[in-house]
Every structure is written in C-alpha cells, then in structure tokens.
Amino acid sequence: MKNSNTLTGKKKKNSKESVLTGISQEMLSLVGTAKEEYNAFITLNDHNLEKQVSDLSMGEKEEKNSLSGIPAVLGDNLCTEEMRTTCGSKILENYQSPFNAFVVDKLKDAGVMIVGKANVDEFGVGDSRGVSYFGPSKNPWDISRTAGSGTASAVALGAAVFGLGSDARGGLRQSAAYSGLAGLKPSYGRISRWGLIDYAPSLDQVGILAKTAVDIALVLECTAGEDYRDLSTLNNPAPKYLDILEGKVEEITIGLPGGWNDVETLEPEVKALFEKELAKLKEIGCIIVEVDLPHFFKASATACIIGAVEAFSNLANYDGVRFGFRSRSKHLQEMYIESRTEGLSSFLKQFLTFGALVSSESHYNEIFLPAQKIRTKIKEELEEILKTVDMVVTPTVPFRAPLFLDLDSCYGLDSSANIFTAAANLAGNPALSVPVKSDGDLPAGLQLIGKFFDEGKMLSIMNILQK
Amino acid sequence: MKFEPVIGLEIHVELLTKTKIFCGCSTTFGEEPNTQTCPVCLGLPGSRPLLNKKAVEFAIKASLALNCDIVDYTTFDRKNYFYADLPKGYQISQYFFPTGTNGYVDINVNGENKRVRIHQLHLEEDTGKLLHAGSIIDSPYSRVDFNRAGVPLIEIVTEADIRSAEEARIFLQKLRTILLYTEVSDCKMEEGSMRCDANISIRPEGSEVFGIRTELKNMNSFKAVHKGIEYEIKRQKKVLKSDSEVIPETRHWNESKGITTAMRSKFKASDYRCFPDPNVLPVKNSSEWIDNIKKSLPELPDEKIERFVKEYNLPQYDAEVLTGSKELAEFYDQTVSLYPNPKFVSNWVMGELIGLLNARKEDISCCEITPTNLAKLFQLIDNQTISGKIAKTVFEEMFETGKDPETIVKEKNLVQISDAGELEKIVEMVIESNPGPVADFKGGKKKALGFLVGQIMKETKGQANPQAVNKLLAEKLK
Incomplete structure (x- = not known):
C-alpha cells in the first residue's frame, strides 16, 4: 500500500517525460504483481502496453491533456476492440467485441494507457463479491479478503491510477470502501453506457475508482458528455469539474437519514470510523442534520427485484447462437439450456431465476409492480429531502471487506452490502464513496448522495476532507 | 345444424422506413444474408437501441388511416422468449400501450356494406429469418439471417368480425389498399412485408359463444388466405359433425x-x-404531432369513392375500381381534369387501360401512357381526326411505346377520311361491286346496310369517318 500513485501528485513534481517513464516502469511491475498475486486482471494489454510505454519514453505521444500517458484499468464488462471482454463469465470467455465502449474511446483519445481488463463479478451481478469465473480479486489490505472487484484491487495496488467499472446497486462504491479508494457513481445519464455490458439498464452506471477527488474529477470531465447512442446523456453537457473543485465551497448542509445506525449488519468499527469522519465534515464547516427517509432502507430489496427482472431479460442474449460459449447439443432447446447451464455460474443463475420468477404472470402484480412503486417513492422522497439539504450522508457499506470464507453469508440475492447504496441507483442520483482510513486496519467508506448532476459539489467536499 | 364461421385476423406489416427501428441498418429486402446488421440488431453485448421516430410516425399514420384512437403516451416493452431468430432474447413491442385502438375498416361484400373493427395496432421489431435446405425437418442445418431483425413492423389485430373466407380476403385487400395509400408499407405478401394469420372457429348459427379456435399461419397470398380459411372452416365443420x-x-x-x-x-x-x-x-405522442400526421394523410379510398360518385357522377362500381390504387385514382383524376368527361374517361380506363394492364400483369405505375396523352387521344376522337375504333389501335400503340397519339396517327397514317369527295368514290365503288346487298337493302333488309358500311371500312382500313359514310350511303341508296 506504499505505492500511492495519483495523477495530480506526480504531475506537479516532475517534468513530463520523467513522470511518464517513471510511472510506466513502476507500473509495469505493479501490473504484474496485481495479476499474479491479487488476480486483479483477467486480461492484460500486453502487446499494446509495452508499445505505449516505449512510445511514451521516446516522447512520441503528445500530451493532449492531463490524462495523457496515465495508466488506467477497465472492468471487464466494458467493451474493447484490443482485448477480449469476458464479463467475468465462462460464457464470454473468448468474446471479442467489435467496438469500443464510449468511455474507452474517450480515454484513448485523451492518451490514457489502458493496462488491462480487470476481474469483475460475473456480469456485474454480485455487486462487490469480487469473485468471477476467473477467481477472486484479492484485497491489497488483506489477501484473505475480497477487494470487491479487480478494478479496485488494481487501483489500490497502484497498478493503475484510476479504473472504470459499473455500479448497479452499489458494487463500485462498495469495492472502493473495501479497498480504501474513492468511488463515484455519477448521475444516471452523466456518462454514456454505450459499450457497458450492464445487467440492469435502469440501475447501471459507468463509475470511476481512484484515490483522490481531483483524479476522479479529471476522469469524469474526460468521460462525461453527450452520446447519441445513449439517450439518457442528451441535453446535459458536463461542466468543468476541476474548476468546481478549485472554486469556493458554500456552506453545505448534509442530511443523515434517521435509522442509519439501526442497520443490523453495521459493524461497530464501521460505525466508529463513520462517526469520526462525520466529525471531520463538521470541522470543515458542514452542517449535519438528521433527515427522515423511511423508504431509503427498502432500496436494497427493491433494487434486488428490479435488478433481477432486468438481468433475466438483459442476459437472454447469451444463448450460444451468435457468439460466446455454445454447448454441444442435439437441438435448439437443448442448446439453450446446456449452454447457459454450463456457461453461467450458479450464483448468477439463482439471480436470473429469481428475476424470471418475480416477473412471471403469477408474481408480477404482487412483487414486481409493488417494487416499481416503492422505487418511485424512494426517488420522490430523496428529491424532496434534497430540496432542504445539499446532500445525504451514510456509511457506504455496513461492514468492511469480507473474508472470502464469509462471502456466501454476506452476499445472497439481496445483499445487505447494498443497504446504503441501492437508493442512488433506483433514484438515479450521483453518489460518491469517500475512503475512510483507519490506522493500520481495514478501511471503510463514507457515502455522499447528491442532487442530480451535482457531482462537482460532492467531489469538492471530498477534496477538502483529503487536504 | 348450420354453422357460422367466426374469424379474426392478425396482420403483420413491415414499415417502409429507410432504416431499422432501433439502429441505422438498411431495411432493403433481398440482400445477402447478414449484410445489413450491426451490434444493435445482432443483440451484441454492450449495444443499445435507439428509437427511429419515423417508425412511430408511420404507426400513427397507419392507425389514423384505420380510424383508430391514438395513444398519447407509449412505452416499448420487452416480450421475453428464446428463439434462434430473436437476437436479444426478447422482442421490443408495444405491449402495454398500443399506438392505435378501436379502429375499423368498411368493406363491401357482394354489394353489402360491412364494418370490420380493428382491436389494436401496435409497433414492434421484426425477427431474423431461419434458413434451411429444403424443409426444416430434412435440412442438415439451420442458419439465421438477421437482415430482417429490427425492421419495424405494425401488427394489426381485428375483432372477430369476419364471417367467411371471402370476407377475410376482401378485408385484407382493402386493408392493403389503405396502407398503400398511406405509403407506410409496400405490403408485398410474396416478399413477406405483409403477413396474415387467421384465428378461426365455428359455432352454431345464432350462438353468441365462440367455438374453440385454431390459428392458421403461412398464407402467403390473398388466394392462400381465401383457400386456407375456407379449408379450415370445412375441416372444423367436419370435426364437429363427427361429434369430436x-x-x-x-x-x-x-x-x-x-x-x-x-x-x-x-x-x-x-x-x-x-x-x-x-x-x-x-x-409522448403530442396532439400537435398527431394533427400534423393527420394533415399529411392522403385522401383515402373511401373518401375518394365518395368524391368520385358525388363530383363525377360515377356509378359506385366505377368509383371502387378506379380507387383500387392511389396511382390509378390519380391517373384518372388527372385525365378528367384535362378532359372533363368523367364517365367517358372511366369507360376507357376501366375497359382499355385496366384490360391491357391485367393482360400484361402490370400495374399502373409502369404504364407508359400519361394523362395528358390520353386526353389528347380523346380530343382526336372529338375533332374527328380519328374514329373511336382507330383510337383503340392508337391507344395500344401508346401503351407499348409511350408516344403521344398525334405522332402515332401521323406515323401510321391513321387520319380519318372525312373528305366527302374521297369517300364518295369509295362508297360508289362498294355499291357497284355489291349489287346483292344493295338490292336487299332497298327491298327492306336494313341489316344489309351494316354489311356495306363494313365493306367501306375494309376498303379504308377503318379510317373512314363512320358518320360521313352513313350519311353518304343513305343518300346514294335512296
């Protein structure tokens, strides 16, 4: 955990060339470690990486902007032309996408060096279990614990300065909390999802993992913006986030939902770390008020139902017909059943089956429809509260990185890992997990949930906390 | 016991948008398999649909033409099922809020008017197509062509108002005519851009309860719809009569x-x-948008029929035939505007033009004759340049070559002989060489006159002015 590469830190200190070669050599060895010892990567950008590094040291690549030459990692559910995209699943083990995700093109245009594709929960389902067909992603703080995702593992190790992943019920923020990183799930529609292989399109967003608020702001500025291939991004041009960070922070009121400390799985250590960080927020001038969000704590179960229904349908294209794993079989029906039985993990299949069940005619009205209504309630409630406060604060996850041994008890269909995070996905609001470090022990996370497209303000708060 | 058939139809019609409903791929029919595909219509991971507004507009246009109420808000819903021709594992369709509801089409069955109600019209995406060597059972492979996947479709569902195979065919033809008028589809049954399934049941006449129905598929022409439904009705009657x-x-x-x-x-x-x-x-389908689409609708067949009867004083039958296609009706309209004798024009169009078109299995769109030239032809008859009989020869020549009638008349030297001096010689010659018929006529056999006229026409290759001939003969035979 000594290698704390951050974009801003390095850039200021040295001249461009030495920074870049410096990062590259150091990084290459870290990438190797991350892959071999932490299983953070599914695929390394081997060939291209070395070429990019040598291009950089020769000074051939012009610095287009502040991200030029910066190493980054992508969750393996973001499509890339130069590497396979597996989604952590056997069914896509050798899948080569014919196109780049919108964010991948954006990063490449900015001169970012993509070091590889990181381990992800199979199709993102499992959120922050951090286990896929390719094995577990180990936590740099304690290798017997999950990092939540390979992306988090790689960034925490310093094998990349930042990482992009997906966040449907809170997975990206949780992995940030587990690994001592900052994790931003932007507003729904802030970043184009073209090329993101999501499991729940109404919940999923492309999110950013990094160590500092400034790094996240830089990456957000690069990747946000309009894309006609994702209609939710239209009519909301992204502001200059760095300018917002450098600007003055007005007096901020933050709402703390009543009942946050009644959550059953809340670890005393997390509670203590969170309260300590709350005190810091007060110190920097924030006003903390308790707010009433009765439906907030139903978000996890609600997102589980909606997520499962969407996933059951969204993942129906993995049928062995056009691409991906196909089992040998005598006829079409058998081909579907065998390909999916062998190609998908039992954890994922449980979730898909649950989705098929609650959307079936016999359960639609008693489960799926009420879940949609509660979703509306959660959204309205949050919208109302955010008229009176600037943002809402909670712990990110009730517990710290779980031991691999305990994963099955922590993560069921509806995981209590999602208890604080899912509301932002259901409502579409931006949410940021701020790392809360403890002395020598495992880190935790503090979550800020903001108004729509108010990412800048949350990053400003974090920036001040980090100073 | 007498049985009554009860029939409802489900018609799928491909819309004539240039691109597919959720991506930019072309919708052209008959291209090499899988050449008109992209990540979206192949359902590749990470791709997302982008709604083609033109498809929504066409669905509204078709709904309006079928007298439907238009929904003001609609979602696009996933219909989940697995099949090899369905790339995403679900079809996107308007399940909850169909574009149009409560419409109707009026048809005429053997002179009787009948209304077939439209239950709903909704927009959805087409699937791909399975390709086999021969029949699906014997083929060593199944291949999938996704060129069709994502082509916008409207599905039109009728109420169970149809009572015979003939009604079904007449309804379907009328529906096709209306949709062709609106130009939302080319409605080619043989290419599959219009496909019809029928729900068929029978019940004792007078009963209000529906019988058990079967759904009939794979009828790829109007004839097939007629024959298929007729067969199925007979089959069901037989089943019921045998107490099964x-x-x-x-x-x-x-x-x-x-x-x-x-x-x-x-x-x-x-x-x-x-x-x-x-x-x-x-x-959201704003009322302003719907109004604009309504304004863009052409005059529809029923409105045209009414106008033809009222304005042109045409018999109902003529009006129906002439409005059988928009192009034919426009051809007729334009000709009448240049030659304002509606019934005369109607007789020519329905007799000569449609006759020739049918004989050649062509439709009006490939017709070489323009309304202007047809009107010129009629004027040549009027000013006695040619006879009505010669006009038919000229008409055929116009149909073949597209030349204007004056040129043809000149080139073929078909000008009518009206010159009294010239005609007189011929008349005298014919009288001289046919003493028998002349005597018959004078003896009171009026029919003999016809023979003499015929002989004169023969001599002049049909170019003699019939009125002048009649007049001259009458004088000479006094």
Missing part, C-alpha cells in the same frame, strides 16, 4: 397440398414476462 372437438392449436397452410396441418398445440399460456424496456425511453 376442435383442438386449439396452430395450423400450417400447405399451399401445394391445399390442406392445413397441425404445427404445435397452442394456448398453453406462454408467459412473456413483459415489462417496459429500460433502454428505450417512453414516447
């Missing part, structure tokens, strides 16, 4: 054998788990 029950199932019309065969048992309540697609935003 009709099995609710999907049946297949076998064109070559002329029978229907069972395909699969149906109605086991397939659960499509429909829910709004989170990737396609709901659409």
Whole structure:
C-alpha cells in the first residue's frame, strides 16, 4: 500500500517525460504483481502496453491533456476492440467485441494507457463479491479478503491510477470502501453506457475508482458528455469539474437519514470510523442534520427485484447462437439450456431465476409492480429531502471487506452490502464513496448522495476532507 | 345444424422506413444474408437501441388511416422468449400501450356494406429469418439471417368480425389498399412485408359463444388466405359433425397440398414476462404531432369513392375500381381534369387501360401512357381526326411505346377520311361491286346496310369517318 500513485501528485513534481517513464516502469511491475498475486486482471494489454510505454519514453505521444500517458484499468464488462471482454463469465470467455465502449474511446483519445481488463463479478451481478469465473480479486489490505472487484484491487495496488467499472446497486462504491479508494457513481445519464455490458439498464452506471477527488474529477470531465447512442446523456453537457473543485465551497448542509445506525449488519468499527469522519465534515464547516427517509432502507430489496427482472431479460442474449460459449447439443432447446447451464455460474443463475420468477404472470402484480412503486417513492422522497439539504450522508457499506470464507453469508440475492447504496441507483442520483482510513486496519467508506448532476459539489467536499 | 364461421385476423406489416427501428441498418429486402446488421440488431453485448421516430410516425399514420384512437403516451416493452431468430432474447413491442385502438375498416361484400373493427395496432421489431435446405425437418442445418431483425413492423389485430373466407380476403385487400395509400408499407405478401394469420372457429348459427379456435399461419397470398380459411372452416365443420372437438392449436397452410396441418398445440399460456424496456425511453405522442400526421394523410379510398360518385357522377362500381390504387385514382383524376368527361374517361380506363394492364400483369405505375396523352387521344376522337375504333389501335400503340397519339396517327397514317369527295368514290365503288346487298337493302333488309358500311371500312382500313359514310350511303341508296 506504499505505492500511492495519483495523477495530480506526480504531475506537479516532475517534468513530463520523467513522470511518464517513471510511472510506466513502476507500473509495469505493479501490473504484474496485481495479476499474479491479487488476480486483479483477467486480461492484460500486453502487446499494446509495452508499445505505449516505449512510445511514451521516446516522447512520441503528445500530451493532449492531463490524462495523457496515465495508466488506467477497465472492468471487464466494458467493451474493447484490443482485448477480449469476458464479463467475468465462462460464457464470454473468448468474446471479442467489435467496438469500443464510449468511455474507452474517450480515454484513448485523451492518451490514457489502458493496462488491462480487470476481474469483475460475473456480469456485474454480485455487486462487490469480487469473485468471477476467473477467481477472486484479492484485497491489497488483506489477501484473505475480497477487494470487491479487480478494478479496485488494481487501483489500490497502484497498478493503475484510476479504473472504470459499473455500479448497479452499489458494487463500485462498495469495492472502493473495501479497498480504501474513492468511488463515484455519477448521475444516471452523466456518462454514456454505450459499450457497458450492464445487467440492469435502469440501475447501471459507468463509475470511476481512484484515490483522490481531483483524479476522479479529471476522469469524469474526460468521460462525461453527450452520446447519441445513449439517450439518457442528451441535453446535459458536463461542466468543468476541476474548476468546481478549485472554486469556493458554500456552506453545505448534509442530511443523515434517521435509522442509519439501526442497520443490523453495521459493524461497530464501521460505525466508529463513520462517526469520526462525520466529525471531520463538521470541522470543515458542514452542517449535519438528521433527515427522515423511511423508504431509503427498502432500496436494497427493491433494487434486488428490479435488478433481477432486468438481468433475466438483459442476459437472454447469451444463448450460444451468435457468439460466446455454445454447448454441444442435439437441438435448439437443448442448446439453450446446456449452454447457459454450463456457461453461467450458479450464483448468477439463482439471480436470473429469481428475476424470471418475480416477473412471471403469477408474481408480477404482487412483487414486481409493488417494487416499481416503492422505487418511485424512494426517488420522490430523496428529491424532496434534497430540496432542504445539499446532500445525504451514510456509511457506504455496513461492514468492511469480507473474508472470502464469509462471502456466501454476506452476499445472497439481496445483499445487505447494498443497504446504503441501492437508493442512488433506483433514484438515479450521483453518489460518491469517500475512503475512510483507519490506522493500520481495514478501511471503510463514507457515502455522499447528491442532487442530480451535482457531482462537482460532492467531489469538492471530498477534496477538502483529503487536504 | 348450420354453422357460422367466426374469424379474426392478425396482420403483420413491415414499415417502409429507410432504416431499422432501433439502429441505422438498411431495411432493403433481398440482400445477402447478414449484410445489413450491426451490434444493435445482432443483440451484441454492450449495444443499445435507439428509437427511429419515423417508425412511430408511420404507426400513427397507419392507425389514423384505420380510424383508430391514438395513444398519447407509449412505452416499448420487452416480450421475453428464446428463439434462434430473436437476437436479444426478447422482442421490443408495444405491449402495454398500443399506438392505435378501436379502429375499423368498411368493406363491401357482394354489394353489402360491412364494418370490420380493428382491436389494436401496435409497433414492434421484426425477427431474423431461419434458413434451411429444403424443409426444416430434412435440412442438415439451420442458419439465421438477421437482415430482417429490427425492421419495424405494425401488427394489426381485428375483432372477430369476419364471417367467411371471402370476407377475410376482401378485408385484407382493402386493408392493403389503405396502407398503400398511406405509403407506410409496400405490403408485398410474396416478399413477406405483409403477413396474415387467421384465428378461426365455428359455432352454431345464432350462438353468441365462440367455438374453440385454431390459428392458421403461412398464407402467403390473398388466394392462400381465401383457400386456407375456407379449408379450415370445412375441416372444423367436419370435426364437429363427427361429434369430436376442435383442438386449439396452430395450423400450417400447405399451399401445394391445399390442406392445413397441425404445427404445435397452442394456448398453453406462454408467459412473456413483459415489462417496459429500460433502454428505450417512453414516447409522448403530442396532439400537435398527431394533427400534423393527420394533415399529411392522403385522401383515402373511401373518401375518394365518395368524391368520385358525388363530383363525377360515377356509378359506385366505377368509383371502387378506379380507387383500387392511389396511382390509378390519380391517373384518372388527372385525365378528367384535362378532359372533363368523367364517365367517358372511366369507360376507357376501366375497359382499355385496366384490360391491357391485367393482360400484361402490370400495374399502373409502369404504364407508359400519361394523362395528358390520353386526353389528347380523346380530343382526336372529338375533332374527328380519328374514329373511336382507330383510337383503340392508337391507344395500344401508346401503351407499348409511350408516344403521344398525334405522332402515332401521323406515323401510321391513321387520319380519318372525312373528305366527302374521297369517300364518295369509295362508297360508289362498294355499291357497284355489291349489287346483292344493295338490292336487299332497298327491298327492306336494313341489316344489309351494316354489311356495306363494313365493306367501306375494309376498303379504308377503318379510317373512314363512320358518320360521313352513313350519311353518304343513305343518300346514294335512296
């Protein structure tokens, strides 16, 4: 955990060339470690990486902007032309996408060096279990614990300065909390999802993992913006986030939902770390008020139902017909059943089956429809509260990185890992997990949930906390 | 016991948008398999649909033409099922809010007016197409062509108002005519851009309860619709008369054998788990937009028929034939505007023009004759340049070559002989060489005159002015 590469830190200190070669050599060895010892990567950008590094040291690549030459990692559910995209699943083990995700093109245009594709929960389902067909992603703080995702593992190790992943019920923020990183799930529609292989399109967003608020702001500025291939991004041009960070922070009121400390799985250590960080927020001038969000704590179960229904349908294209794993079989029906039985993990299949069940005619009205209504309630409630406060604060996850041994008890269909995070996905609001470090022990996370497209303000708060 | 057939139709019609409903791929028919595909219509991971507004507009246009109420808000819903021709594992369709509801089409069955109600019209995407070597059973492979996947479709569902195979055919033809007028589809049954399934049951006449129905598929022409339904009605009657029950199932019309065969048992309540697609935003059909589309509708067949009867004083039958296609009706309209004798024009168009078109199996769009030239032809008759009989020869020449009638008349030297001096010589010659008929006529046999006129026409190759000939003969034979 000594290698704390951050974009801003390095850039200021040295001249461009030495920074870049410096990062590259150091990084290459870290990438190797991350892959071999932490299983953070599914695929390394081997060939291209070395070429990019040598291009950089020769000074051939012009610095287009502040991200030029910066190493980054992508969750393996973001499509890339130069590497396979597996989604952590056997069914896509050798899948080569014919196109780049919108964010991948954006990063490449900015001169970012993509070091590889990181381990992800199979199709993102499992959120922050951090286990896929390719094995577990180990936590740099304690290798017997999950990092939540390979992306988090790689960034925490310093094998990349930042990482992009997906966040449907809170997975990206949780992995940030587990690994001592900052994790931003932007507003729904802030970043184009073209090329993101999501499991729940109404919940999923492309999110950013990094160590500092400034790094996240830089990456957000690069990747946000309009894309006609994702209609939710239209009519909301992204502001200059760095300018917002450098600007003055007005007096901020933050709402703390009543009942946050009644959550059953809340670890005393997390509670203590969170309260300590709350005190810091007060110190920097924030006003903390308790707010009433009765439906907030139903978000996890609600997102589980909606997520499962969407996933059951969204993942129906993995049928062995056009691409991906196909089992040998005598006829079409058998081909579907065998390909999916062998190609998908039992954890994922449980979730898909649950989705098929609650959307079936016999359960639609008693489960799926009420879940949609509660979703509306959660959204309205949050919208109302955010008229009176600037943002809402909670712990990110009730517990710290779980031991691999305990994963099955922590993560069921509806995981209590999602208890604080899912509301932002259901409502579409931006949410940021701020790392809360403890002395020598495992880190935790503090979550800020903001108004729509108010990412800048949350990053400003974090920036001040980090100073 | 007398039985009454009860029939409802489900018609799928491909819309004539240039691109598919959720991506930019071309919709052209008949291209090499899988050349008109992209990540979106192939359902590749990470791709997302982008709604083609033109498809929504066409669905509204078709709904308006079928007298439907238009929904003001609609979602695009996922209908989930697995099949090899369905790339995403679900079809995007308007399940909850169909574009049009409560419409109707009026048809004329043997002189009787009848209204067939439209239950709904909804927009959806087409699937790909399975390709086999020969029949699906014997083929060593199944291949999938996704060129068709994502082509916008409207599905039109009628109420069970149809009572015979003939009514079904007449309804379908009228529906096709209306849709062709609106230009939302080319409605080619043989290319599959219009496909019709029929739900058929029979019940004792006078009964209010529906019998057990079968769904009939694979009728690829109007004739097939007629024959298939007729066969199925007979089959069901036979089943009921033998005291058995009709099995609710999907049946297949076998064109070559002329029978229907069972395909699969149906109605086991397939659960499509429909829910709004989170990737396609709901659409609001503003009343302003709907009004604009309404304004863009052409005059529809029923309105045209009414106008032709009222304005042109045409018999109902003429009006119906002339409005059979928009192009024909426009041709007629334009000709009448240049030559304002509606019934005369109607006789020519319905007799000569449609006759020739049918003989050549062509339609009016490939016709070489322009309304201007046709009107010129009629004027040549009027000013006695040519006779009505010669006009038909000229007309055929116009049809073949597209030349204007004056040129043809000049080139072929078809000008009518009206010159009294010239005609007189011929008349005298014919009288001289036909003493028998002349005597017959003078003896009171009026019919003999016709023979003499015929001889004169023969001599002049039909170019003699018939009125002048008649007049001259009458004088000479006094």
